[in-house]
Amino acid sequence: MIAATKVAEQAAIACYDWIGKGNEKLADQAAVNAMRDELNQMNITGTVVIGEGERDEAPMLYIGEKVGKSGIEVDIALDPLEGTTICATSNPNSLAVIAFANKGGFLHAPDVYMDKIAVGGGLPIGVVDLDNSPQNNLKNLALAKKCAISDLQVIILRRDRHEEIIAKCREAGARVKLISDGDVAAVIATADSEHTGADLYLGIGGAPEGVLAAAALRTVGGQMMGRLLFEGGDANSIRQAARAQEMGITDLNKKYLTEEMAKGDVLFIASGVTDGAMLDGVKKSTNKIIVNSLIMNSAEKSVKKIISSYYL
Numbered sequence: 001m002i003a004a005t006k007v008a009e010q011a012a013i014a015c016y017d018w019i020g021k022g023n024e025k026l027a028d029q030a031a032v033n034a035m036r037d038e039l040n041q042m043n044i045t046g047t048v049v050i051g052e053g054e055r056d057e058a059p060m061l062y063i064g065e066k067v068g069k070s071g072i073e074v075d076i077a078l079d080p081l082e083g084t085t086i087c088a089t090s091n092p093n094s095l096a097v098i099a100f101a102n103k104g105g106f107l108h109a110p111d112v113y114m115d116k117i118a119v120g121g122g123l124p125i126g127v128v129d130l131d132n133s134p135q136n137n138l139k140n141l142a143l144a145k146k147c148a149i150s151d152l153q154v155i156i157l158r159r160d161r162h163e164e165i166i167a168k169c170r171e172a173g174a175r176v177k178l179i180s181d182g183d184v185a186a187v188i189a190t191a192d193s194e195h196t197g198a199d200l201y202l203g204i205g206g207a208p209e210g211v212l213a214a215a216a217l218r219t220v221g222g223q224m225m226g227r228l229l230f231e232g233g234d235a236n237s238i239r240q241a242a243r244a245q246e247m248g249i250t251d252l253n254k255k256y257l258t259e260e261m262a263k264g265d266v267l268f269i270a271s272g273v274t275d276g277a278m279l280d281g282v283k284k285s286t287n288k289i290i291v292n293s294l295i296m297n298s299a300e301k302s303v304k305k306i307i308s309s310y311y312l
Contacts, residue, residue, distance in 0.1 A: 001295065003042050004100060005269050009291045009308055011035040011080045011096035012271035016282045016289070019274060020090030027087045028052075031080035031096055032060055036067065039076070044068035047103075050077035050208045053111045063111065073103045077211050077262075083182040086274060093182040093276035099215035099268040107211050107261045110243045113229040114207040116183070119200055120191040121221030130225050130255055134168040134202065141200060149173040152199040155186040162203050169202070184270070185278055187213035191220040196277050204229065214261035216268045219296040219303060224258045265299040279305070287312050 014034035018027035032052065039046060046068040052060035061067075061078060068074075076098065081087055083094035099106070117128050119141060127144045128137040134154075142149045150173045156162050158178040169176050177198070179186055183205040189198035210226045217224050230241040230252055241252055271293040272279030283290040288311045295304045 001267070001297075003038075004098070004267060005271075005293055005295060005306070005308075007035055007038040007042070008096045008098050008269040008271040009293060009310075010038045011098075012273045012282050012291050013289055013310065015081055015087055015094070015096065015273045016284060019087055019094075019281070022088050024084040024088045028060075028081045028084045035078065035080040035096070035098065036061055039067035040069065042068050043071035045070050045073045046076050046100075047074075048078065049075045049106050049108045050211045051111070052078075052080070052208070074100050075103055075106050076100055077106050077208065077215060079184065079208060079212055081273065082184045082209065082212075082270075083273075085181050090274060091180065092274055093179075093185040093278070094273040094281070095182070095185055095276070095279070096271045096273060097184055097212050097269070099212055099262070099266055101215070101262060101266045102264050105262065105264045105266065106215070107256060108247045109207050109211070109228055109249060110240050110247065112207050112240050112244070113204050114210040115204050115227045115229055116187070116210050116213075116224065117200070117202050118187045118190050118213065118217065118224040119222060120193050121217075121223075123223065125223070127223070128200065128225070130227055134165050135172045137200070137202075138169065138172045138174050145199070150175070153177055153197050154200045154202055155179060155189065155198050156201075156203045157181070157183055157186075157205055159204070165202060174200075182276075184209045184213050184216070185276060187222075187224065188216050188270075189277060191217060191222045211261045212268070214258045215266045216270075216296050217258050218262050218266050218298040219268065219301060222258065224261070226256045226261060227254065228252065228256075266296075267298075268296040270294045
């Protein structure tokens with residue numbers, strides 16, 4: 001676990017010099033390089049199944065890339081810098097994120113969009129559903145939480161494609177919190193609604209971030225549902241659908257539950273890059289660098305927050 005945690009920590013540290021510098025690509029590349037270097041020091045035979053795109057997008061950590069010195073076979077889902085814009089503009093909740101599972105443990109899908117809905121633990125199974133209207137989901141969630149819809153807060157990415165669901169959530173009486181990026185942190189926030197105020201995550205984001213969020217929720221008993229999107233009918237969407245079928249996805253309209261996106265024992269690690277509701281960001285002084293990390297282990301049903309100091 002120490003080696004696995006160091007992978008996320010070193011990626012976060014590598015981003016430090018790029019916080020607030022306005023260059024998303026260089027920040028992301030620094031995180032990728034650091035994460036790849038640390039993964040290749042681990043005694044694993046690892047395969048990146050959820051990464052930063054396909055092989056032709058290298059030098060990012062691409063889907064299908066092999067990492068590690070050799071050892072136990074593991075599948076890896078990662079986002080070296082979740083919230084590149086957040087880091088570049090020095091805003092909250094930018095993270096370095098990685099998750100490990102046994103071979104076959106993660107949904108193997110191309111880097112496409114995913115329609116997502118998520119809530120925290122301790123709620124009836126199926127309390128929310130992608131095929132329900134926002135109003136019905138909010139009504140069912142309010143009943144389950146024994147509160148009014150007006151007490152609920154929904155987190156949604158600020159995107160033009162979400163204008164309709166934002167309006168419907170507000171019409172139903174819920175409070176809407178719009179975020180610029182960072183939907184992995186937003187989904188995880190629903191698992192600790194008493195402290196974060198986040199009751200529901202809703203909307204379309206990246207499939208890699210969806211699988212990573214599902215990996216985190218596996219430990220705390222949250223619920224998530226995702227559906228891969230291949231809309232548009234253009235050459236790119238047709239190519240993505242064909243790629244998904246090559247990966248073994250036979251039903252392109254399937255709704256995936258948490259346990260289908262992240263199966264078996266899962267280890268999820270997030271290290272803070274910039275300060276956020278969940279984790280403090282990287283701090284640097286004259287003689288050391290401090291990194292805060294969250295470790296979620298589904299096998300142990302444990303959630304740990306650790307602070308690591310690296311002396312210069």
